Amino acid sequence: MNPNNYLILAAILFTIGVYGVLVRRNAIIVFMSVELMLNAANLAFVAAARNTGTLDGLVIAFFVMVVAAAEVVVGLAIIVTIFRTRRSASIDEASLMKY
Numbered sequence: 829m830n831p832n833n834y835l836i837l838a839a840i841l842f843t844i845g846v847y848g849v850l851v852r853r854n855a856i857i858v859f860m861s862v863e864l865m866l867n868a869a870n871l872a873f874v875a876a877a878r879n880t881g882t883l884d885g886l887v888i889a890f891f892v893m894v895v896a897a898a899e900v901v902v903g904l905a906i907i908v909t910i911f912r913t914r915r916s917a918s919i920d921e922a923s924l925m926k927y
Contacts, residue, residue, distance in 0.1 A: 834875035841868035853919050855907045862903075866896045 841864055848861030870889045877885025910916075 831875045831879040834878075835872055838868045838872040838875065841865075841871065855910065855919050858919060859903050859907060862899070863896060866892055866899075 845861045845863075845865035845868060848864065849858050852858055852861065870892050873885040873889040873892070875885075877883060877889075
């Protein structure tokens with residue numbers, strides 16, 4: 829399969845993720861959309877690495893996965909804390925926690 833097809837798929841997945849971040853108000857959906865964008869970036873890096881024949885894209889994809897894992901830990905902790913205090917996962921209500 830042509831590596832350009834993977835880049836097109838990555839662009840489509842990234843666009844879906846951006847749409848989810850901009851349109852949805854639920855924190856879990858926004859969180860999943862950000863993860864979708866990170867996975868689309870990983871797909872693009874791996875496809876570019878395969879296209880050029882170097883390992884640079886694979887190394888960057890590995891670091892993106894590390895950042896995504898850290899984001900899952902911190903992001904889910906914040907979302908669960910907000911849900912426990914407000915009984916809602918809406919992004920609009922999260923701004924009420926400011927002092």
